Amino acid sequence: MADFPQELAAALEELVSGQSQAALERDARAISEAYRTKTGEGRRLLTKEGEAAAYAAARMPATFAAARAAMEQALLASGLSPKTLLDCGAGTGAASWAADSLLPLERIVCLEREDAMRAVGSRLMRAGGGALARAAWESCDLTSPQPLPKAELVVEGYMLGELREEMRLSVARRLWDAAEQMALFIEPGTPQGFANLAAVRRELASLGAHVAAPCPAGAKGCPMAGDDWCHFAVRVQRTRLHKALKGGDAPFEDEKFCYLALTRDVPGAACDARVLRHPLIQPGRITLTLCDADGKRTRTVTKKDPLWKRARKIGAGDAV
Numbered sequence: 001m002a003d004f005p006q007e008l009a010a011a012l013e014e015l016v017s018g019q020s021q022a023a024l025e026r027d028a029r030a031i032s033e034a035y036r037t038k039t040g041e042g043r044r045l046l047t048k049e050g051e052a053a054a055y056a057a058a059r060m061p062a063t064f065a066a067a068r069a070a071m072e073q074a075l076l077a078s079g080l081s082p083k084t085l086l087d088c089g090a091g092t093g094a095a096s097w098a099a100d101s102l103l104p105l106e107r108i109v110c111l112e113r114e115d116a117m118r119a120v121g122s123r124l125m126r127a128g129g130g131a132l133a134r135a136a137w138e139s140c141d142l143t144s145p146q147p148l149p150k151a152e153l154v155v156e157g158y159m160l161g162e163l164r165e166e167m168r169l170s171v172a173r174r175l176w177d178a179a180e181q182m183a184l185f186i187e188p189g190t191p192q193g194f195a196n197l198a199a200v201r202r203e204l205a206s207l208g209a210h211v212a213a214p215c216p217a218g219a220k221g222c223p224m225a226g227d228d229w230c231h232f233a234v235r236v237q238r239t240r241l242h243k244a245l246k247g248g249d250a251p252f253e254d255e256k257f258c259y260l261a262l263t264r265d266v267p268g269a270a271c272d273a274r275v276l277r278h279p280l281i282q283p284g285r286i287t288l289t290l291c292d293a294d295g296k297r298t299r300t301v302t303k304k305d306p307l308w309k310r311a312r313k314i315g316a317g318d319a320v
């Protein structure tokens, strides 16, 4: 996990060191079951500090990696370098850690409903120094109507899909209202996660938002139809603790995610096309599945093609 902050890894080890492994494993299983069966209904899924610690140890490596990958593409496409961050449904802070690893942040505000998540998230962040250590953690139910504090970058990671369906667009609008430069939505890489973001895209585009990523410049609409959906994946190395909490011996896991980056101004460097799937590499030819302004298509690159050198190093999710 080359990009995973060492301070966060050490703080996670320290967090769980005082807890019984059996209790952590039990809580991690209970959380995983709750997210599988009870999400999307606005229910409180994590309320105890032991559960928050188990969430942090079991999920933060993956949610951090997804947030970092999405944010990297969003920053590239927008050409922005926000200095203030509002993390909505911050949980134990993964998206803030990801932003801090990419940006010279001066101020971080984390909004989170659950006391236990705020307690664990703020404790972990004290290990991060700088803006992370100074982060303000506020108790907030995002479905309540009061306006949110403004920030240049507003992010939500894996929160929107937890809300009841009828609340999702109004919460997305409130996040957008708070965003001075960009709002970034990151959701599970499932058909439901994609459908949630497609609805957010339609709603906020109608209010003047520009899509910076993942969509290419000039895209008129989304070409995904039927059971096709746009999602990406990051590979996450599993530590010993991670394996114990999640079961199995695989040395890594692939975290699938969807994201949507919306900007106030026309994005400075939106891509011409984005690679949607792992390239198919055969002798002398590479087949890319691309999304460009005209929609979704495959392009076969051969050795004579000017794109050949780049295509050999390209991966799913990359901009072309």
Ligand SMILES: C[S@@+](CC[C@H](N)C(=O)[O-])C[C@H]1O[C@@H](n2cnc3c(N)ncnc32)[C@H](O)[C@@H]1O
Pocket (backbone or CB within 6 Å): 046, 059, 060, 063, 064, 088, 089, 090, 091, 092, 093, 094, 095, 111, 112, 113, 114, 117, 140, 141, 142, 143, 156, 157, 158, 159, 162, 163
């Ligand atoms: C799956 S966790 C994601 C946490 C973190 N963003 C991450 O990526 O690891 C979703 C978080 O959203 C919070 N949440 C859900 N509904 C909320 C609401 N209405 N207001 C504030 N926070 C909420 C939950 O308490 C939980 O901490």
